[in-house]
Amino acid sequence: MLGQKGAVIWLTGLSGSGKSTLAYALERRLIEIGQLTFALDGDNVRMGLCKDLGFRPEDRNENIRRIGEVAALFAEAGLLVLTSFISPYRADRIAAKATSKGNFIEVYLDVSVDVCEKRDPKGLYKKARAGEIQNFTGVSAPYEEPANPDVRVNTEELTVDQCVDKIVAHLKERGQFDVSDLRKEAEQEKAQNS
């Protein structure tokens, strides 16, 4: 009905790597080409769904677990879900992938702490260096790089538009917008059940 296959497009990277910027640029592009999307972002989820959680490791685990579950439900409903969370732990991302039953595209925003710190769009690195924020990823808490991301974008070398192009090209390659495959699957299922 929607002309697309639902999937979770999971952006991961340091604070300031460009997850929110890219998610919203990607959302605009997908809407332009007629794809239904929904963006879950750190800044909105932490105010509602996860407002009871802090930044201790166990809170971060639970934060990502809930987001993974919600994203998987939206993907099951056929949407392209864009998530933009630091999601620093590899095990949490692997668990989110398992929750989405394979409909999961890990996008790693591969850019150094130095670059992110120079950008510091929210002034968070400054506060972390001054000791005003504890457990800050890249400064006083770890970031575990994805071992084998589906898409790697270097937001220092590429413009926002180029990053979006790269992700959209990957989605096309995966057949994410190819409805005929879905119809075939549905027909096969129907034939098997009859």
Ligand SMILES: Nc1ncnc2c1ncn2[C@@H]1O[C@H](COP(=O)(O)OP(=O)(O)OP(=O)(O)O)[C@@H](O)[C@H]1O
């Ligand atoms: N290619 C690019 N992709 C994304 N952002 C870029 C790129 N080039 C430069 N930027 C800039 O980098 C900054 C990224 O900030 P943004 O808030 O998107 O990061 P974030 O990863 O969402 O951080 P946080 O985890 O704190 O929410 C913005 O100021 C953006 O304009």
Ligand SMILES: [Mg+2]
């Ligand atoms: Mg953000």
